[in-house]
Amino acid sequence: MKDIYPALDPIAIKLGPLSVHWYGVIIAAGIFIAIYLSSKEAEKRGIQEDTIIDMAMWMIPLAFVGARLYYVIFKLDYYLAHPEKIIAIWEGGIAIYGGLIAGGLVIYWFTKKRGIPMWLMLDVIAPSVLLAQAIGRWGNFINQEAHGGEVSRAFLENLFLPEFIIRQMEINGVYYHPTFLYESLWSFVGFIVIVLLRNKKHLLLQGEVALSYVIWYAAGRLWVEGMRTDSLYIPGTSIRVSQALSAVLLIGAAIVWFYRRRDYPRKPYYTDGLQKKKVKNGGQVTE
Numbered sequence: 001m002k003d004i005y006p007a008l009d010p011i012a013i014k015l016g017p018l019s020v021h022w023y024g025v026i027i028a029a030g031i032f033i034a035i036y037l038s039s040k041e042a043e044k045r046g047i048q049e050d051t052i053i054d055m056a057m058w059m060i061p062l063a064f065v066g067a068r069l070y071y072v073i074f075k076l077d078y079y080l081a082h083p084e085k086i087i088a089i090w091e092g093g094i095a096i097y098g099g100l101i102a103g104g105l106v107i108y109w110f111t112k113k114r115g116i117p118m119w120l121m122l123d124v125i126a127p128s129v130l131l132a133q134a135i136g137r138w139g140n141f142i143n144q145e146a147h148g149g150e151v152s153r154a155f156l157e158n159l160f161l162p163e164f165i166i167r168q169m170e171i172n173g174v175y176y177h178p179t180f181l182y183e184s185l186w187s188f189v190g191f192i193v194i195v196l197l198r199n200k201k202h203l204l205l206q207g208e209v210a211l212s213y214v215i216w217y218a219a220g221r222l223w224v225e226g227m228r229t230d231s232l233y234i235p236g237t238s239i240r241v242s243q244a245l246s247a248v249l250l251i252g253a254a255i256v257w258f259y260r261r262r263d264y265p266r267k268p269y270y271t272d273g274l275q276k277k278k279v280k281n282g283g284q285v286t287e
Contacts, residue, residue: 023139030132046274070098074232119207126213134187148177148227186220222246
């Protein structure tokens with residue numbers, strides 16, 4: 001008889017009627033690490049460390065709203081029938097692209113208000129956001145969601161996965177592709193690669209760190225999304241929303257990179273930071 005292993009408990013702590021879910025703990029950990037790393041990097045590039053925290057106070061709640069709204073819109077029939085589930089984010093249903101769109105709008109508004117170059121700000125936070133995404137995918141692991149199609153146990157063993165991952169990928173006696181892991185590893189490797197490139201003097205222009213993030217993440221998501229069984233679809237079609245958006249972002253970022261490189265005079269390098277630039281309410285001039 002086939003062994004059935006119990007899934008990990010999605011609840012981390014119970015305090016009376018209050019339950020703290022691992023999903024939320026993991027997401028919060030990713031956000032905290034991203035803010036910390038971004039703050040330290042911002043200071044190196046001439047932006048006051050507190051500026052990142054000030055921006056995060058706006059960006060985090062609005063990004064969560066955007067992430068949830070994006071997911072709800074593409075599952076509208078279900079949520080119209082179960083409106084009480086709209087706020088149940090601890091059960092999953094946070095769409096990364098929705099959060100990135102909302103977060104991007106906040107960054108645009110915030111940098112305009114503070115007089116900080118938007119591209120530089122995006123460059124500062126983009127790799128840390130990618131790391132947060134890598135960490136956040138483990139929340140999907142705990143919830144046994146965002147997985148791919150059916151596979152055999154032997155397939156998972158041949159990937160040299162630790163037993164706890166193999167066991168968690170068994171749902172109702174069936175093993176599934178650990179697509180959460182594929183995306184997490186892709187994002188983590190991307191974080192390392194982009195940070196290494198970002199620190200090379202006179203290599204990337206301001207804006208190209210952020211564009212590298214878009215290209216890297218979109219390429220990985222385009223691949224991983226094709227294996228998932230819980231994809232959101234464009235209504236009335238068999239087109240996966242995240243794959244279509246990934247393709248648009250991948251091509252769009254490459255085109256923007258090409259045209260920005262053609263501009264004259266050339267954009268400042270990322271490592272130049274805010275040198276010889278005047279900013280208000282949060283910038284430090286480093287002439």
